[in-house]
Amino acid sequence: MPREKTKTDEKERKAGRSDAGWKEAEQRRQTLRRMLDRQGASFTRQRATVFEYLRQAKHHPTAEEVFVAVKRDLPKISLATVYKNLEALVACGAASKLLFGDSAARYEIRTDPHYHTRCLKCGLIKDVNPPAGEKLTELIKVPSGFKVQDYRVELLGYCKSCK
Numbered sequence: 001m002p003r004e005k006t007k008t009d010e011k012e013r014k015a016g017r018s019d020a021g022w023k024e025a026e027q028r029r030q031t032l033r034r035m036l037d038r039q040g041a042s043f044t045r046q047r048a049t050v051f052e053y054l055r056q057a058k059h060h061p062t063a064e065e066v067f068v069a070v071k072r073d074l075p076k077i078s079l080a081t082v083y084k085n086l087e088a089l090v091a092c093g094a095a096s097k098l099l100f101g102d103s104a105a106r107y108e109i110r111t112d113p114h115y116h117t118r119c120l121k122c123g124l125i126k127d128v129n130p131p132a133g134e135k136l137t138e139l140i141k142v143p144s145g146f147k148v149q150d151y152r153v154e155l156l157g158y159c160k161s162c163k
Helices: 007-014 019-038 045-056 063-070 079-091
Strands: 096-098 106-108 115-119 125-128 154-157
Touching (some): 045 079, 063 079, 079 096, 079 106
Parallel strands (some): 115 154
Antiparallel strands (some): 096 106
16 A cells, blocks of 8 residues: 655655655655664654754754754754754764864764864864774773773864865
């Protein structure tokens, strides 16, 4: 039995999304729904919109940047709702939260182990993939009895524009 068409389906059709593109987007929504369900959180239009923005972002946005971007599609959304949705996405494993000292938290869709570079002048953050198969925890002598759950590596310096 075919499923009922939604407003999102109509919006994507008007945007010229192909059947393959629509199917891919629907698979992403279903995966997100399952991840949220496992955490006891609900799938909402606001969460889906925040997730899609993070997925398409070419940088590591702050909550305020996400708010400005999603407000175009969801004019009644508040900054507090964006924060709550970002935290729900982090809690279910669909996004990562990056904390850099006293600066604003930044978010990204990648949840796999990878490193970051951060420019000390302009704050630009870029992903750096670890060499294939290299595990940082194998290169560092971890104290006996300590079980590593996760790690973050940040390389500090100056980007090409700020040299």
